Amino acid sequence: GSNIDPERNLRKAAHLLREQWPRIRFSRVYETAPRDKQDQPPFLNAVAVFDSDEPPEDIHRILQAIEQTLGKHVTERFGPRTIDLDLLLYGDAVIDTPTLQVPHPRMHERRFVLEPLRELLSADLPHPTLRQSWRELSTAVAQQQCARIDDCTL
Secondary structure, three states, X not given: OEOOOHHHXXXXXXXXXXXXXXXXXXXXXXXXXXXXOOOOOOEEEOOEEOOOOOOHHHHHHHXXXXXXHOOOOOOOOOOOOOOOOOOOOOOOOOEEOOOOXXXXXXXXXXXXXXXXXXXXXXXXXXXXXXXXXXXXHHHHOOOOOOEEEOOOOO
């Protein structure tokens, strides 16, 4: 996601991700209001799916390197971002280390993650730890504002 020149930064991130994983697939882009810190522009968010034999820690490092390439520097928690790339899932693996948690610990609370995720994965697949389907989890956050942006594609 991004809320600093978001279309440009999402497209640049998508390009760099395609260089790493040429068969990557992207959801459509969604706009959401900031959640925890309100006095900032809305965010544009998308989800990507790709196959990889790389260990999740290596994928996480690649995502962080792409963030740095695009100028990410966090000045405040939940503040504006040029880009924020998270490893949400790694198959059905559960990873809990000091530097990486998979599944992402708050993904099930965020419509801006679940809506695009359902475009790319079967809505009936279960969350690896909660064991609820993506459809069920989406229903629980349906009241959150989240609008698909059809004229922004990755």
